[in-house]
Amino acid sequence: xxxxxxxxxxxxxxxxxxDAxxxxxDAxxxxxDAxxDAPHDAPTAAERARTATYGIAGAVLVAPGVPYDPVPAHATxxxxxxxxxMPRKSPTVVALTGADDLPATLRISDVAPVPLADRVRGRAWxxxxxxxxxxxxxxxxxxxxxxxxxRPELLDLAAAGDPSGADPDGDASGWTILTMDLAEIEIADAxxxxxxxxxEYRDARPDPFVAVEASLLGHLDAAHRAELGRLVPGAxxxxxRPVALDRYGLWLRATDGDLRVGFGGAVGDVHGLRRAYRRLxxxxxxxxxxxx
Numbered sequence: 352x353x354x355x356x357x358x359x360x361x362x363x364x365x366x367x368x369x370d371a372x373x374x375x376x377d378a379x380x381x382x383x384d385a386x387x388d389a390p391h392d393a394p395t396a397a398e399r400a401r402t403a404t405y406g407i408a409g410a411v412l413v414a415p416g417v418p419y420d421p422v423p424a425h426a427t428x429x430x431x432x433x434x435x436x437m438p439r440k441s442p443t444v445v446a447l448t449g450a451d452d453l454p455a456t457l458r459i460s461d462v463a464p465v466p467l468a469d470r471v472r473g474r475a476w477x478x479x480x481x482x483x484x485x486x487x488x489x490x491x492x493x494x495x496x497x498x499x500x501x502r503p504e505l506l507d508l509a510a511a512g513d514p515s516g517a518d519p520d521g522d523a524s525g526w527t528i529l530t531m532d533l534a535e536i537e538i539a540d541a542x543x544x545x546x547x548x549x550x551e552y553r554d555a556r557p558d559p560f561v562a563v564e565a566s567l568l569g570h571l572d573a574a575h576r577a578e579l580g581r582l583v584p585g586a587x588x589x590x591x592r593p594v595a596l597d598r599y600g601l602w603l604r605a606t607d608g609d610l611r612v613g614f615g616g617a618v619g620d621v622h623g624l625r626r627a628y629r630r631l632x633x634x635x636x637x638x639x640x641x642x643x
Contacts, residue, residue: 377492392599392613396545397555400538401431402597403461403475405557406499407565410435412481412529414455417442422457424500428530430553433457433477434484434492435529436504443481444527452482457531459637461540463594464565465572472595473540479533479549492528499562541595541602541609558597559619567624568593571601579603582612 381435394402406426411419412435420443424436435457446453459475482490493508507524536547560567571579571593579591583605595602600613614627 380608381525391543392616393598394543394558394599395536395555397547397551398558399473399540399542400536400547400552400553401427401474401557401559402561403459403473403540404431404433404457404477405561406496408461408475410460410461411458412437412443412455413458414443414446414453416483417446417453417455423455424496424502424505426496426499427557428492428495431555432533433529434496435481435525435531436496436500436502436508437529439525439603443529444483447483447529452480452532455479455481455531457481464569465592465594467592467594472602473538475539476537477531477533478535478537479531479593481529481531484528484530489528492530496528541611560596560598560624563621564596567596571596575628575632581613581635582631583610 353499362388404427406424410422410425410433412422413419420437420441422435422437427433428434439445455478457477458594460471461473461475463470463472490509493505496502497505497509501553504524504526508526508528511640526627533549536549536552538545538547558564576589579593580586580588583591583603586605590606592604593601594604598614598618599616600611603610603612612631615630618624618627
């Protein structure tokens, strides 16, 4: 599960009219739709994209003529639309002055929470048009962002969005929330790469363990390395590390690369996850599927 090639994806979005904007292509990558349809025991490309954009991974905004703009905190609404906490002095917000929107790409880098030599698990690119969220919608967006990112700036924005607040436009806080009207989504990770339309992306749901994956992987790495090692025949003791987890299984890092260990079916909650762990650890290497 090594770093996906950034290549043309990092270039500024095409400076084309709104109805003609298209995502960049990278001919060196694998066929774009190779990972769109997943087997029944794996997440679909749309589900993986929704998981990557949930708000845990790092994000950068890229717009024509605007410097790369790191996003301090982000999340998505129920339909997967990005909610981006940004300083009002940031290059993107300044570029939006006097404009309804800008063509932009939100670049997501998904990094393993476990310390590894190569931690990048995948990337996602959300292409479309960025705009400032209307003042009347910022309080609800700030509340949603605060569930993942309890920052004081979000408290200020939530108060500013309250009609009883001192500043209904939210300007006094020095922060605002941007959103995006999406045209195309790209995902590239250990499963492969795929292009997605906004409807396919919107209709998918993130993995149920996305918000707690970091703590789950940290526990596996700290307390269960011996059990993980037994899932990989011939592995050196203590050298097998957990890289990623979803409701269908685990990605593990061994000395000769990454491999997939399936749960044998979808898991819906933490209790089911514990049962899946026990079955895996009891059966040794059974159910092992070699990853890419």
